[in-house]
Amino acid sequence: MLRVIDVSKSFGGLQALKGVSFEVEEGRIHALIGPNGAGKTTMFNIINGFLKPTSGRVEFLGRRISGLPPHRIALMGIARTFQIVRTFPEMSVIENVLAGMGKEIYRSWGVFFKTPWNQENVKKALELLRLCGLEDLKDFAASTLPIGLQRKLEIARALATSPKLLLLDEPASGLNDQETAELAELFRKIRDFGVTILFIEHDMRFTMGVADFVTVLDYGEKIAEGKPKEVSRNPRVIEAYLGTGSEISA
């Protein structure tokens, strides 16, 4: 579904990604892990078009997407959330989701004639909010939500764009144990809706519990990939994590 082909990215003298290739298969829950500064967020930014790769390319559903502006990539079916949450703070919870449902309209004259507040949209928005456990908060301003709920709202907004591939940047960070367990449950529901997930995570227990497939980056290079069990036994992975003091426990 998504193919990252020999992607490099440098910021001035810093090589954040060095010829990374990997593939995300449809229907998977795919994890992208690695120590801090490994280049994971940079990889997301390249996939969804915020950054252009210095070399290499990204293909989605057989078409080259690197070089397209992010709103075009969103239109093609890639949605994302952010490591530092970026909800629309002054909009209400339901408005955040409704705003996410206009990707076709935002690029047409429909922006001047159509309202997001039609029955069908509202129904779908409420379903998404229910899925993410936010239904009771629909009329609150997004900024009033605690961080864990804002993360869920970002997921709901991303799902509102009807994506085929959902990119989640550290969705479990800042969540307590119970919220993390709920998140794993949510991942599976989303996958069952036919949405492929690629997520970045630090929490190893969470990652190993929910992912079907894991790609590991370290210092901008892919050092391992495979099933969670295989990866967690890989000496290079263990070394990378020990080297930074992060624990690894599958």
Place this chain on the structure above:
Amino acid sequence: MTLDYLYTLITFSNIFIILSLSLNVLIGYAGQVSLGHAAFFGIGAYTSAVLAVKFGLGYGTTLLLSVLIGGFFGFLLGLPSLRVRHDFLVLATIGLNFVVVALFKYIDFFGGPYGIIGLPAAKFFGKELGTGGYALYTAFWVVIVILLMIYIEKIYLRYGFEAIRENEDAAESIGVSVPLFKIYAFTISGALAGLAGNLWAYQMGMVFPDDFSFPVSITILTMVVLGGVGTISGPILGAVLLTFLPELLRFIQDYRLLLYGIIIVIVMMYQPSGLLGRQGILRKAFKR
């Protein structure tokens, strides 16, 4: 206060309501700072003055062209806004204001420092309106613009605007083209300021470069900020207050800009969302 004088004030107030609502599209809805809004006001006014005085065009045509050309220049200013950073945009808009006024002043075609005089009165079905009639006519446009704002708040356009205002990256990630929506905001804002310019030119019967200078931009900005950025009622209240108060308190006149500076600072410190904004004291008072 004579009745004519009151009608004139009402007309000014109406024109500034349209100006502050149009600036609000840019600042309040789309989050794009502009400190040069009087430039579009001036472009609209000069468009009507030139077309009416030099080309003898009728009122309907000058009105339409003021709106279109105002919108076109809004569009043009929107283009560099796609490239420059936020703080730079502030400077660019100030610069635009000075450039436009300088062009009016130094190009003979625009009448130079003495402006263009002798606009005929606006005629409707062959009849001239008196001062009272013109006040009513401008009020008609205020109603139209308010209805337009209410409409905008309901459609996708506003969601796109809000998205780019609150977070450009998040906006792009849901399919909103940030450049496109900036252009929409600048164009709509410019077109409405052009409308205000037309109304001004025919009210005064003449146009002068200094009527559209930087302090006028600050006046409009103060109206929006005082009343409540991002609301409809706020800019209206701000425009009415700042049109009538200085007239009632004559001694303020000479210190207008100082007063506006103080108002902006005080509002930013104590009422950052404006009197009628989400956290505004007046909004809360009305809710009780």
